[in-house]
Amino acid sequence: MERERVIGIDLGTTNSCVAVVEAGVPKVISNKGGYKTTPSIVAITESGRRLVGQMAKRQAITNSRHTVYASKRLIGRKWGSAEVRHCMETCPYDIVPGPHEDVRIKLRGKEYSLPEISSMILQEMKLVAEEYLGEEPEKAVVTVPAYFNDSQRQATKDAGRIAGLDIVRIINEPTAASLAYGFGKEIDATVAIYDLGGGTFDISLLEITEGVFDVLSTAGDTFLGGEDFDARIIEHLAYDFARDHKVDLRKDEMALQRLRDAAEKAKIELSSMNETEISLPFIYTKEDGEALHLQTTLSRDKFEELAADLIQRTIKICEATLQEAELDIEDIDDVILVGGMTRMPKIQAEVEAYFGKAPSKSVHPDEAVAIGAAIQGSALYDDEEDILLLDVTPHSLGIMVHGGGFEKLIEANSTIPTSHSHIFTTVRENQTSVKIVVMQGESPKAEENELLGEFILSGLRRAPAGEVEIEVEFEISSDGIVSVSATDLDTGTEQSITVTASSSLTEEEIQQMIEENQDYLMELKQGEELEKHRAHIRKTIRDIEKLMDQLEDSSSPMASGAREKAGEAVSRARNALESNNLESMIATGDALDRALQAFRGVVEQA
Structure with missing residues (x-):
């Protein structure tokens, strides 16, 4: 297999x-x-x-x-x-x-x-x-x-x-x-x-x-x-230009994009050269019509100074x-x-x-x-x-506890896949539900860490604070994806989630995007097919025109009629080249192929 x-x-x-x-x-x-x-x-x-x-x-x-x-x-x-x-x-x-x-x-x-x-x-x-x-x-x-x-x-x-x-x-x-x-x-x-x-x-x-x-x-x-290294060059170029011309190139979309391209190119060149020239003619046109140009050099030493931190x-x-x-x-x-x-x-x-x-x-x-x-x-x-x-997992994982603290259940740099559980208790009298807030980070304060998701474990038995025990278990897969479950140890009631952060897409949105992507692929493949047939038609037209040139000096009525028919076929094919209909393009190509074969026969007899 x-x-x-x-x-x-x-x-x-x-x-x-x-x-x-x-x-x-x-x-x-x-x-x-x-x-x-x-x-x-x-x-x-x-x-x-x-x-x-x-x-x-x-x-x-x-x-x-x-x-x-x-x-x-x-x-x-x-x-x-x-x-x-x-x-x-x-x-x-x-x-x-x-x-x-x-x-x-x-x-x-x-x-x-x-x-x-x-x-x-x-x-x-x-x-x-x-x-x-x-x-x-x-x-x-x-x-x-x-x-x-x-x-x-x-x-x-x-x-x-x-x-x-x-x-x-x-x-x-x-x-x-x-x-x-x-x-x-x-x-x-x-x-x-x-x-x-x-x-x-x-x-x-x-x-x-x-x-x-x-x-x-x-x-x-x-x-x-690298984007940040590019940004240092952009800031440097824009600052010098503003000093000389009183114009901030970063506020002009096209000028900024040209700066960005120039910065990336300069950065790359300075890996093998000690100095590079940056030339951006007509980078900005003033209201009075005066064209401004950016022409400067950047040394490796200056770039290293800009990016040192x-x-x-x-x-x-x-x-x-x-x-x-x-x-x-x-x-x-x-x-x-x-x-x-x-x-x-x-x-x-x-x-x-x-x-x-x-x-x-x-x-x-x-x-x-x-x-x-x-x-x-x-x-x-x-x-x-x-x-x-x-x-390993790069961040510590845990839950928010009473008072706004953060209880780590899995430490950063733990080998994955891994799991860890911890038993917590209720904090209020007759508490019948508990919200499990899952977080990622290193701060002892929950608010300073990343919220991954949350869920409710309900149906807890009424009891004094601290009497009901809840086991929270974290699992991290080989992909680094987190799953969390919470279980009431008295009743066995369980709730769990595969953590999907609040910024994630809904399943409905994902399915819609998958469908749109499939539509795009169909259009792409159809476009490729169209281009393939267009290329074939263009080649066939060239082949017919070469044969027409061979019969240009012939006075034979048969040759003259064949040249006229071939010319009509080529003219129809040229018009069809603008079509975006695949079936029409295929039919045109087939008709042109037949015309080419017939014309070849005439040329061979002439």
């Missing part, structure tokens, strides 16, 4: 990547353009057409209000959070509140949820894999930042469902990178995975021994990445993670750099200075996460692959 193939997807902030294991060898799959990564950008054109990836990125300058980038920074977040406010100030697209205290993005008058936006990127990765595999992949392992909370993981799973993917496992990005690093090698080492991507930073410490990948500790910042934030998180794992610097055998930002020489230097050793360059910073996801996917369905992944 053929073993099920599971694709691995790195759903990135800036770029996404898909991989698969074939004959025991992991391989990153290139997209139609030949690139191994695809921009995580979605756009809706004026005609309502959906664009994803490179096509969306190309038109971002002229369609910035309806082009979404870095959406991963918003997924699973609640409306009103500091991160959402920051994005509202810096992103050109409209960010609006959703019906569940969640975040929505408004494009061309329609509101899209963040899982829906992410599903479009996952769908694109699925199509890339489908073209390579020759069949539609149904199962996938998808990666998320290690420091993603339950809401963000749930939202990512929802995105997978909308895209038509069965996400069999969600794994942390640095853990996936460690699988790529250790796959097929005999390694016995303690390693640090320093993962700085487009939107997030993670640090994970692992022990790798004989195919067992045991995460000891993980931490991170889900709002620290961002780099130090990552080092401080590394320090805290080592302390959490009770490890010393000397205990780390190898440091692996993952994520596009780790190409920055200053980051490499700071990591080397902190850990006291040069980082390993044995994994590709852009591809390692997708490869690791594919390896995990293969291992789940192949008994012969001797890989055991022991990941």
